[in-house]
Amino acid sequence: xxxxxxxxxxxxxxxxxxxxxxxxxxxxxxxxxxxxxxxxxxxxxxxxxxxxxxxxxxxxxxxxxxxxxxxxxxxxxxxxxxxxxxxxxxxxxxxxxxxxxxxxxxx
Numbered sequence: 001x002x003x004x005x006x007x008x009x010x011x012x013x014x015x016x017x018x019x020x021x022x023x024x025x026x027x028x029x030x031x032x033x034x035x036x037x038x039x040x041x042x043x044x045x046x047x048x049x050x051x052x053x054x055x056x057x058x059x060x061x062x063x064x065x066x067x068x069x070x071x072x073x074x075x076x077x078x079x080x081x082x083x084x085x086x087x088x089x090x091x092x093x094x095x096x097x098x099x100x101x102x103x104x105x106x107x
Contacts, residue, residue, distance in 0.1 A: 001085045004044050007034055009053060009074060009082040016057050016073035019045065045072060053078030 001009075007026045011017060017025070022045075023036045036044070048054045049072075057073045059065040074082065 001081065004034060004036065004040065005048060005053075006082070006085050006089075008036070008041075008044055008048065009078055009085075012054060012072060012074045013079070013082060016060055016071045018069040018071050020069075022072070048078070051077075051081075053081050 004026075007030065008022055011022045011025045011029075019038075019041055023041055026034050026036055045054065049056070052075055054072045055075050057071050059069060059071055
């Protein structure tokens with residue numbers, strides 16, 4: 001899973017959201033290092049939907065919401081994929097910390 005997909009799934013982990021809010025959350029959480037321009041964002045959302053990781057859901061706000069907004073939520077499979085990727089990244093980070101500590105001990 002690439003970093004953009006991971007960030008989008010993480011943004012949807014707590015609750016459904018619309019594209020612009022996902023974009024803002026990812027940019028805020030990564031201090032602007034990951035910027036999801038509309039073509040990238042909506043292309044990635046489409047790919048995640050095709051893989052069964054997300055699904056479009058009705059607006060949680062209801063009729064007062066902007067009708068152009070499309071809301072997305074994680075599916076069960078999306079939660080599993082996010083959890084598996086988070087675990088994989090934790091294992092890689094642990095390995096890096098071990099190697100750094102071993103390098104410091106040998107210095």
